[in-house]
Amino acid sequence: MASSSCLTKSKTSIIHHLKSIKLNSHNLLHTISSPPFPLPKQTTTSPIDSAIVCFQSLYFRRQLHSATSVNNEVHQLPAEAPLQQVLNYPVGKVKFTPKLAFTAGSTEERVPCYRVLNENGQPITDSDSLEISKELAVKMYTDMVTLEVMDTIFYEAQRQGRISFYATTTGEEAINIASAAALNNQDFVFPQYREPGVLLWRGFTLQEFAHQCFGNKYDNGKGRQMPIHYGSRKHNYFTVASTVATQIPHAVGAAYSLKMEKQDSCVITYFGDGGSSTADFHAAINFAAVLEVPVIFFCRNNGWAISTPTNEQFRSDGVVVRGKAYGVPSIRVDGNDALAIYTAVSGARKMAIEEQTPVLIEALTYRTGHHSTSDDSTKYRSIDEIEQWRGDQNPVKRFRKWIESKGWWSHEAESEHHINIRKQLSQAIQAAERVEKPRIADMFNDVYDVLPKNLMEQEAFIRKTIKKHTQDYPSDVPL
Amino acid sequence: MRGIISQKLGGLSSQVVGNYMLRLRPAASARHYSSATKEMTVRDALNSALDEEMAADPNVFVMGEEVGEYQGAYKITKGLLDKYGPERVVDTPITEAGFAGIGVGSAYHGLRPVIEFMTFNFSMQAIDHIINSAAKSNYMSAGQINVPIVFRGPNGPAAGVGAQHSQCYGAWYGSVPGLKVLVPYSSEDARGLLKAAIRDPDPVVFLENELLYGESFPVSAEALDSSFCLPIGKAKFSQCSSSVDRSQIEREGKDITITAFSKMVGYALKAAEILEKEGINAEVINLRSIRPLDRATINASVRKTNRLVTVEEGFPQHGVGAEICASVVEDSFGYLDAPVERIAGADVPTPYAANLERMAFPQIEDIVRAAKRACYRSVPMAATA
Numbered sequence: 070m071a072s073s074s075c076l077t078k079s080k081t082s083i084i085h086h087l088k089s090i091k092l093n094s095h096n097l098l099h100t101i102s103s104p105p106f107p108l109p110k111q112t113t114t115s116p117i118d119s120a121i122v123c124f125q126s127l128y129f130r131r132q133l134h135s136a137t138s139v140n141n142e143v144h145q146l147p148a149e150a151p152l153q154q155v156l157n158y159p160v161g162k163v164k165f166t167p168k169l170a171f172t173a174g175s176t177e178e179r180v181p182c183y184r185v186l187n188e189n190g191q192p193i194t195d196s197d198s199l200e201i202s203k204e205l206a207v208k209m210y211t212d213m214v215t216l217e218v219m220d221t222i223f224y225e226a227q228r229q230g231r232i233s234f235y236a237t238t239t240g241e242e243a244i245n246i247a248s249a250a251a252l253n254n255q256d257f258v259f260p261q262y263r264e265p266g267v268l269l270w271r272g273f274t275l276q277e278f279a280h281q282c283f284g285n286k287y288d289n290g291k292g293r294q295m296p297i298h299y300g301s302r303k304h305n306y307f308t309v310a311s312t313v314a315t316q317i318p319h320a321v322g323a324a325y326s327l328k329m330e331k332q333d334s335c336v337i338t339y340f341g342d343g344g345s346s347t348a349d350f351h352a353a354i355n356f357a358a359v360l361e362v363p364v365i366f367f368c369r370n371n372g373w374a375i376s377t378p379t380n381e382q383f384r385s386d387g388v389v390v391r392g393k394a395y396g397v398p399s400i401r402v403d404g405n406d407a408l409a410i411y412t413a414v415s416g417a418r419k420m421a422i423e424e425q426t427p428v429l430i431e432a433l434t435y436r437t438g439h440h441s442t443s444d445d446s447t448k449y450r451s452i453d454e455i456e457q458w459r460g461d462q463n464p465v466k467r468f469r470k471w472i473e474s475k476g477w478w479s480h481e482a483e484s485e486h487h488i489n490i491r492k493q494l495s496q497a498i499q500a501a502e503r504v505e506k507p508r509i510a511d512m513f514n515d516v517y518d519v520l521p522k523n524l525m526e527q528e529a530f531i532r533k534t535i536k537k538h539t540q541d542y543p544s545d546v547p548l
Numbered sequence: 549m550r551g552i553i554s555q556k557l558g559g560l561s562s563q564v565v566g567n568y569m570l571r572l573r574p575a576a577s578a579r580h581y582s583s584a585t586k587e588m589t590v591r592d593a594l595n596s597a598l599d600e601e602m603a604a605d606p607n608v609f610v611m612g613e614e615v616g617e618y619q620g621a622y623k624i625t626k627g628l629l630d631k632y633g634p635e636r637v638v639d640t641p642i643t644e645a646g647f648a649g650i651g652v653g654s655a656y657h658g659l660r661p662v663i664e665f666m667t668f669n670f671s672m673q674a675i676d677h678i679i680n681s682a683a684k685s686n687y688m689s690a691g692q693i694n695v696p697i698v699f700r701g702p703n704g705p706a707a708g709v710g711a712q713h714s715q716c717y718g719a720w721y722g723s724v725p726g727l728k729v730l731v732p733y734s735s736e737d738a739r740g741l742l743k744a745a746i747r748d749p750d751p752v753v754f755l756e757n758e759l760l761y762g763e764s765f766p767v768s769a770e771a772l773d774s775s776f777c778l779p780i781g782k783a784k785f786s787q788c789s790s791s792v793d794r795s796q797i798e799r800e801g802k803d804i805t806i807t808a809f810s811k812m813v814g815y816a817l818k819a820a821e822i823l824e825k826e827g828i829n830a831e832v833i834n835l836r837s838i839r840p841l842d843r844a845t846i847n848a849s850v851r852k853t854n855r856l857v858t859v860e861e862g863f864p865q866h867g868v869g870a871e872i873c874a875s876v877v878e879d880s881f882g883y884l885d886a887p888v889e890r891i892a893g894a895d896v897p898t899p900y901a902a903n904l905e906r907m908a909f910p911q912i913e914d915i916v917r918a919a920k921r922a923c924y925r926s927v928p929m930a931a932t933a
Contacts, residue, residue, distance in 0.1 A: 312680050322651055322655070325653075
């Protein structure tokens with residue numbers, strides 16, 4: 070109301086208008102000429118000072134609220150008020166302008182993408198990247214390859230009908246492994262479903278992956294979820310939910326608990342470009358900003374939400390620009406450059422913990438696999454497009470070129486690693502397939518902390534019935 | 549409070565309302581309490597329960613809209629901000645999906661959040677987190693992630709707030725495995741059940757009633773103790789045996805069983821008084837818990853009285869009454885001497901106009917008539933509503 074009417078009025082009438090707003094709104098608006106409280110003097114513009122000013126304005130808003138609830142004292146404007154240049158709005162000072170100018174919805178110029186290695190794995194001159202040791206670089210690379218091979222083999226197992234479902238991380242190996250490498254294993258991970266590499270990095274074994282995908286009695290999810298819905302409390306990796314983006318507010322809640330406990334760790338949550346359209350994303354990032362919690366929002370912008378391309382998903386310059394709208398520091402990073410991701414996540418982690426702030430990272434990449442085994446992406450995108458990303462932008466190849474150029478990797482090591490991982494996976498799958506399926510008790514336990522009476526009765530009843538009619542019940546349900 | 553009742557009863561004169569209130573009071577104080585020492589409002593009961601649990605466990609915190617500076621839309625969180633500070637009494641932006649989800653996430657990592665919905669109608673915005681996240685995480689993670697969270701707030705029809713603010717979520721949440729659903733009536737219920745909910749390792753949906761917040765009930769010395777806690781899954785009526793603890797009985801009777809929860813318990817007790825005068829001795833069961841449902845108590849009572857009336861303000865189809873009826877048909881069919889009478893809210897979105905609103909929800913007279921029908925007593929055809 071105020072802004073629209075101000076547009077057509079003279080300065081005097083604007084003052085008059087403000088005055089009336091002031092009177093009507095019981096002190097919620099104050100002009101700079103008559104501050105109701107002594108305001109902090111802003112003498113410098115360094116980020117730290119700005120943050121302090123920002124904090125103080127929040128503090129004063131609280132005071133204001135208490136003051137108005139106690140008394141309804143109305144501050145009058147001085148008889149001859151000077152022309153107002155700035156509106157001291159509760160969230161900060163806002164300059165007035167007589168110009169009618171809408172802010173642009175989108176700009177030609179896109180937010181730049183942070184990258185430190187080019188397509189050939191050559192470091193870009195003067196780049197801000199962290200030095201990493203040979204040992205770390207080799208582990209990052211070998212885990213990326215392990216992830217690639219694991220995806221290939223599990224995908225084939227699904228195609229052979231041995232498991233019901235699978236989704237690969239193909240094209241996003243660097244995001245998985247490099248972000249995990251930059252975190253501390255005590256940091257909590259709230260994944261979507263395309264981040265098994267983080268779990269791999271933390272020591273979840275190939276056999277554990279296989280048990281989960283085959284839903285057998287050794288699956289630490291007791292065979293309750295579809296393949297790829299991994300979870301391991303031991304690895305601080307929260308169980309994957311099928312619901313898109315619900316993990317984002319959960320991550321903010323967990324970050325709030327870390328803040329209350331004053332721990333030196335943070336939370337990371339992953340989601341896709343599609344997930345960034347959900348109400349949960351918007352609610353969570355806004356809450357994180359307001360609650361000032363140590364959480365990293367990691368958006369894997371891989372171009373496709375199942376069959377919906379990003380240009381049909383949003384009109385903004387991707388996801389990174391939303392951070393600014395919510396008051397959250399943000400960066401866009403090349404999702405196929407492992408070193409850039411490692412550096413960006415390291416920086417974000419430091420900032421999140423030291424400054425108790427959320428950070429948004431948008432990694433630009435491409436989903437070179439199908440969405441899942443329920444999808445055939447060639448129906449809605451060209452094979453040429455996929456092949457182009459598999460070649461030029463392949464994150465695994467790029468990192469390999471870099472470690473080879475450092476003299477840390479060789480063809481022999483490559484071939485040995487491949488053979489070794491294939492062998493391990495083949496054994497893991499065969500073993501997982503042979504293991505018994507979950508027991509009948511696992512259908513009932515964990516619904517509640519303690520088994521309630523009605524479930525006890527149901528369990529006892531079904532056991533009795535199975536014993537009585539053994540021949541009518543499937544033999545693969547251990548009692 | 550009286551204002552709200554008066555609004556609720558719309559067309560009735562203030563004299564009638566006054567009488568109604570007067571008639572409620574003796575009914576309340578006439579009930580059996582082991583050692584009633586003082587009266588307490590449901591609001592104070594909830595507030596004191598929250599306060600005591602927050603004092604006892606630093607992991608308990610409250611989050612919701614207006615819970616801090618404003619002291620809660622219904623003042624249930626009054627005084628807590630001053631006592632426990634803004635880190636444990638968190639005012640949030642207006643996004644139920646946000647603070648419900650964030651509450652769940654904080655519970656994943658050891659906190660014990662109490663999430664206040666300004667009314668349960670707004671929980672619809674957050675239902676994905678209540679059902680898909682809170683209720684299922686322990687199961688889906690095979691016991692690796694438990695979710696000790698309480699979602700609380702006023703539920704059911706209030707007075708004059710129309711379709712989108714007047715509905716009961718008892719049956720909705722009552723159908724979800726993984727949740728516990730509690731429905732307090734009196735101040736003892738409110739204290740004992742809220743304390744139990746906060747201490748429970750599972751997610752609890754705690755359905756209060758706005759129109760009861762200002763009601764006073766006698767509270768025993770035992771219930772005022774900070775260690776007081778009621779069992780989850782037990783109706784306020786234990787087995788009809790000689791060893792029965794009389795303090796657990798809402799109202800004992802022999803001719804007919806009336807089950808009710810939340811505000812309807814008061815209506816059922818009032819109906820029982822009227823029925824008494826006509827020679828029908830009604831037994832009133834205050835469910836206290838919708839999930840788990842105390843089937844044992846309900847069936848034991850029906851086996852004694854052979855007749856059942858269920859009362860709720862929710863919609864009839866797939867309602868709490870339907871579930872109770874199914875339970876009795878399954879377990880005690882042979883004991884029934886009359887068809888089960890099911891009283892529920894009308895099968896329409898709640899109308900705003902006071903006269904229609906009153907018609908849309910169970911009234912004391914409806915319970916009396918249904919009980920008489922079940923006892924094969926003659927019932928005047930003219931509606932008294």
